[in-house]
Amino acid sequence: YSCAYDALLNVFYNIWAENTPKWSRRMRLNEHMNILINSFEKTKEHHMTLEQARDDLRIHLNNLNRMKFPMRRGAGTSVADLCETLLATESMGSVISICTKCHNKIEVPIDQLMFTCYRNSRRDNLQEALSHSVKQWLKSNLNRNGTYIGVKCCRTNIKSISTLEKLPRIIAFHLEGTKLIPDKSFSLTIETKRIYHLRGLVYFGEYHFTSRFITKDKNIWFNDGMVTGRSCTLEGNLRDTNLETLLQAGNKTVTLAIYAE
Numbered sequence: 001y002s003c004a005y006d007a008l009l010n011v012f013y014n015i016w017a018e019n020t021p022k023w024s025r026r027m028r029l030n031e032h033m034n035i036l037i038n039s040f041e042k043t044k045e046h047h048m049t050l051e052q053a054r055d056d057l058r059i060h061l062n063n064l065n066r067m068k069f070p071m072r073r074g075a076g077t078s079v080a081d082l083c084e085t086l087l088a089t090e091s092m093g094s095v096i097s098i099c100t101k102c103h104n105k106i107e108v109p110i111d112q113l114m115f116t117c118y119r120n121s122r123r124d125n126l127q128e129a130l131s132h133s134v135k136q137w138l139k140s141n142l143n144r145n146g147t148y149i150g151v152k153c154c155r156t157n158i159k160s161i162s163t164l165e166k167l168p169r170i171i172a173f174h175l176e177g178t179k180l181i182p183d184k185s186f187s188l189t190i191e192t193k194r195i196y197h198l199r200g201l202v203y204f205g206e207y208h209f210t211s212r213f214i215t216k217d218k219n220i221w222f223n224d225g226m227v228t229g230r231s232c233t234l235e236g237n238l239r240d241t242n243l244e245t246l247l248q249a250g251n252k253t254v255t256l257a258i259y260a261e
């Protein structure tokens, strides 16, 4: 079933459509996004529908990994797996974990632009336990002194230091199970400051995904691929929306928040 694709691609498409030359350049992060952006460009010329664009991407990903991206009836794709794969990129930084007992050093690159927001090591992470929003979580995750993200060595949790060396254009957060509130915007600074605005939210519940897209002028549009097809419903403006209400959409709970420069 394709609703994970519908929900996430609705957000990506609307970001892209606001400035197609700019986002065509910026979104070509990898071969999957190349295929998707080529398809988006064809839809603009009416040589393709969005449904065909989605199906082409689905077939491409299914050929790469039939377990993660199944095509058979009744088998669903995780929207987090999909987002992580689509936002794979060249290395933007690193996560370094050093064991205080054996001095073993584990280094992994930050090579995709989706952050998974952990809350499972609450007891160790005072700061993370105090994080109520995406912005606060990101600040504690990028803390120079390190944070506990679930890496273990010598039978103990060890701290990891996450460092971004380049600023991405688009960032997603996997929020499932965290209750972290999606901020309207946040900034990151590496030499220059870049501001990221909330542009989309993906919701999950009862085996179905839906999404919200936020335009440049902060209008919030709701999309349910299955019910409304390509038409969206205007729900209000982000400026006068209580951010906590964005944690839910009907009986579904937020699972992804997508920010773009």
Ligand SMILES: [Zn+2]
Residues within 6 Å of the ligand: 099, 100, 101, 102, 103, 104, 153, 154
């Ligand atoms: Zn160790």
